[in-house]
Amino acid sequence: MTDTTLDLGPQTLAVARLALAVRDDQLAAPTPCPDLAVRHLLGHLLGLSVAFRDAGRKDLGVTTETSPDSAVPDVGPGWREELPKVLDELAEVWRAPGPWTGTTRAGGIDMPGAVAGAVAVDELVIHGWDLARATGQPYDPDPAAVRASYEFLWAAADENGRDGSGIFGPVVPVPDGAPLLDRAVGLSGRNPGWSPAR
DSSP states (O other): OTTOOOOOHHHHHHHHHHHHTOOGGGTTSBOSSTTOBHHHHHHHHHHHHHHHHHHHHTOOSHHHHSOTTSSOOOOOTTHHHHHHHHHHHHHHHTTSSGGGSSEEEETTEEEEHHHHHHHHHHHHHHHHHHHHHHHTOOOOOOHHHHHHHHHHHHHHHHHTTTTTOSSSOOOOOOOTTSOHHHHHHHHTTOOTTOOTTO
8 A cells, every 4th residue: 555545535434434323331342452442443443534534634633743652542521523523624635646655654653655644544444343342333435445455454464473462463364265354353353353352
C-alpha cells in the first residue's frame, strides 16, 4: 500500500454501523484486545480516527502527538454521534491525494503519508473485527481494506521476525486456505476463533 491510495469510506462505514449497534449493556464486555472493554475499544476507535484525520490534513499537534498507549481510552456520553462523524471526516480527508504523499505524524511517530494511510486502514479493519466479535455482530469489512490490512501486517510481521517484537503480538498461525480476514487477524496477534466466552 505504500505506492497507492485507498478509499477508506467503505471501511469507515462498516465500523460506524457496528458501533451504532452496540447496546449500552455491552459497553463493559470484554474484547480481543487485552485489558480493553468495548467502551475502551470504542474510545480507541474515536481517538485514532481523530489522530489519522488530522495526520491526513497535516494538522500536527496534540491529536497526532499523543501515543495510543498513554492512557486507557474511553467514550463520553456523546460518542454515538461523535464517532460516525469523525469516521466520515477521516474518510473524506484521505480521499484526496495529498495525505498519501510527503510525511506526517500520528501517535507521536513521524512516517510517510502512505504508511500513515496503511496504518489507518489496518486499525479500522482489525478493530472493526474486534468490535464485531466482542458484541456478537456479523462483520462485513471492505474487501480492498482487508487486502491492504493483510499486506501491511504481513510486511510488519516479516520486519519483526514474526515473533511479536514489534507493535503487534506474536503471530497466531492460521491455515493458508483460511479467509483473508482470518489471516490478517492472525498476523495482528489475535486468534480468529476468539469469542467473549473464551
